[in-house]
Amino acid sequence: MKARELMRxxxxxxxxxxxxxxxxxxxxxxxxxxxxxxxxxxxLVGVISExxxxxxxxxxxxxxxxxxxxxxxxxxxxxxxxxMAPEPVSxxxxxxxxxxxxxDEDLQIADTLIRNELKQLPVVDDQGHLVGVIRxxxxxxxxx
Amino acid sequence: xxxxxxxxxxxxxxxxxxxxxxSLERVExxxxxxxKKSDSSAGGKGINVSIFLACMGVETVAMGFLxxxxxxxxxxxxxxxxxxxxxxxIEGENRTNVTIIExxxxxxxxxxxxxxxHIPERAVEVFLRKYSRMLKRAEYVVLGGALPPGIxxxxxxxxxxxxxxxxxxxxxxxxxxxxxxxxPEGPYFVKPDVREEAEVGGLPARTExxxxxxxxxxxxxxxxxxxxxxxxxxxxxxxxxxxxDLEARVPLTKYKNLVGADDALVAGVLYRLVEGDTVLDxxxxxxxxxxxxxxxxxxxxxxxxxxxxEMREVEVRRKEGG
Numbered sequence: 287m288k289a290r291e292l293m294r295x296x297x298x299x300x301x302x303x304x305x306x307x308x309x310x311x312x313x314x315x316x317x318x319x320x321x322x323x324x325x326x327x328x329x330l331v332g333v334i335s336e337x338x339x340x341x342x343x344x345x346x347x348x349x350x351x352x353x354x355x356x357x358x359x360x361x362x363x364x365x366x367x368x369x370m371a372p373e374p375v376s377x378x379x380x381x382x383x384x385x386x387x388x389x390d391e392d393l394q395i396a397d398t399l400i401r402n403e404l405k406q407l408p409v410v411d412d413q414g415h416l417v418g419v420i421r422x423x424x425x426x427x428x429x430x
Numbered sequence: 431x432x433x434x435x436x437x438x439x440x441x442x443x444x445x446x447x448x449x450x451x452x453s454l455e456r457v458e459x460x461x462x463x464x465x466k467k468s469d470s471s472a473g474g475k476g477i478n479v480s481i482f483l484a485c486m487g488v489e490t491v492a493m494g495f496l497x498x499x500x501x502x503x504x505x506x507x508x509x510x511x512x513x514x515x516x517x518x519x520i521e522g523e524n525r526t527n528v529t530i531i532e533x534x535x536x537x538x539x540x541x542x543x544x545x546x547x548h549i550p551e552r553a554v555e556v557f558l559r560k561y562s563r564m565l566k567r568a569e570y571v572v573l574g575g576a577l578p579p580g581i582x583x584x585x586x587x588x589x590x591x592x593x594x595x596x597x598x599x600x601x602x603x604x605x606x607x608x609x610x611x612x613x614p615e616g617p618y619f620v621k622p623d624v625r626e627e628a629e630v631g632g633l634p635a636r637t638e639x640x641x642x643x644x645x646x647x648x649x650x651x652x653x654x655x656x657x658x659x660x661x662x663x664x665x666x667x668x669x670x671x672x673x674x675d676l677e678a679r680v681p682l683t684k685y686k687n688l689v690g691a692d693d694a695l696v697a698g699v700l701y702r703l704v705e706g707d708t709v710l711d712x713x714x715x716x717x718x719x720x721x722x723x724x725x726x727x728x729x730x731x732x733x734x735x736x737x738x739x740e741m742r743e744v745e746v747r748r749k750e751g752g
């Protein structure tokens with residue numbers, strides 16, 4: 287099965303200058319854990335995930351400790367999120383996006399998802415335009 | 431690719447009942463109507479056009495505003511039917527439009543339409559950026575349906591202008607003020623329905639003569655295809671080349687669900703235009719798609735062979751022109 291048959295044809299996305307507050311709002315409204323970032327031409331230039339935002343909002347040493355259990359409460363996280371709210375998403379997105387093409391095969395897609403521990407993969411055409419997204423659950427559902 | 435815009439999407443909910451006791455003369459505590467059958471699907475004129483086109487194998491992207499739990503259901507249905515979705519998410523809840531169809535009176539459905547959520551200014555900005563971006567990949571754009579609260583009455587006019595600047599043909603599949611405002615911008619194809627409002631572009635359209643005059647005025651303003659619905663089974667086509675009367679030779683009693691038939695018409699015309707048909711042949715196919723859709727309980731007939739069969743029932747008569 288090819289990516290074009292597996293993908294969700296949902297182009298929900300943001301632009302590099304979209305404020306972080308709008309990204310969080312969109313994630314909540316649309317029920318998404320990661321959102322592609324597109325430039326003016328519709329070309330994929332990054333992905334912003336819940337994980338990227340949390341990582342940016344937490345103090346750096348927590349990442350080294352791989353734990354948030356040292357935090358006394360969430361006040362610091364909340365304060366940092368409020369500071370980040372008006373900032374452009376380009377500052378926090380992952381610009382090194384792993385993606386697949388519409389004619390890529392399911393085996394390659396599964397391998398890419400597993401090897402990179404991704405929840406979803408953008409699908410882009412030859413010009414780099416986003417044409418869909420494949421979530422892990424889409425693959426599991428179609429294979430089961 | 432055909433882009434469709436539905437600013438006020440809906441979850442269309444249908445109930446089929448044996449009898450509809452609508453008289454309120456007999457005062458009762460409550461009226462309970464048991465539905466024999468129910469169904470629901472994503473709707474709004476643009477979305478219906480996208481669903482039809484996707485099923486015919488045409489690449490299509492549906493745009494507009496989604497909100498809340500109903501928005502999630504609409505999105506899921508749009509994606510399931512093979513269309514691509516590119517919506518702006520807003521707060522609130524998309525509307526649900528209810529249609530009650532009584533057995534034996536299928537051509538007189540009872541409808542309850544909600545108003546839809548208010549669209550904030552910021553969401554309009556986001557939409558316009560997405561719209562301009564998607565136009566770069568579009569051949570046609572369909573602007574369909576009612577304007578939700580918060581959207582100015584001249585919004586379709588603005589969308590037509592942006593599309594024309596990018597060389598994209600526009601279809602205004604709407605009525606009332608939204609259409610009146612858009613016509614002077616010269617959209618490629620308009621489909622007024624004078625049963626909803628007896629005017630086209632500000633001109634009265636009560637009689638056949640008035641309808642033709644109003645259509646001709648729209649063509650003078652730059653419209654290439656003006657297809658005016660004036661009764662359940664009849665449309666008048668006005669182009670620069672002439673005027674045609676199209677009649678579906680199907681008795682009203684054959685109709686099972688009229689909701690969505692006019693969207694099948696617009697989608698059918700577009701489908702055949704992108705396939706390279708002449709305007710007249712495309713309109714004939716569109717009309718057949720509308721008849722085929724009205725003759726079944728689901729909103730849209732998505733069977734090409736069933737539509738082609740109905741083409742025999744479409745009578746085309748030239749009224750004017752060479």
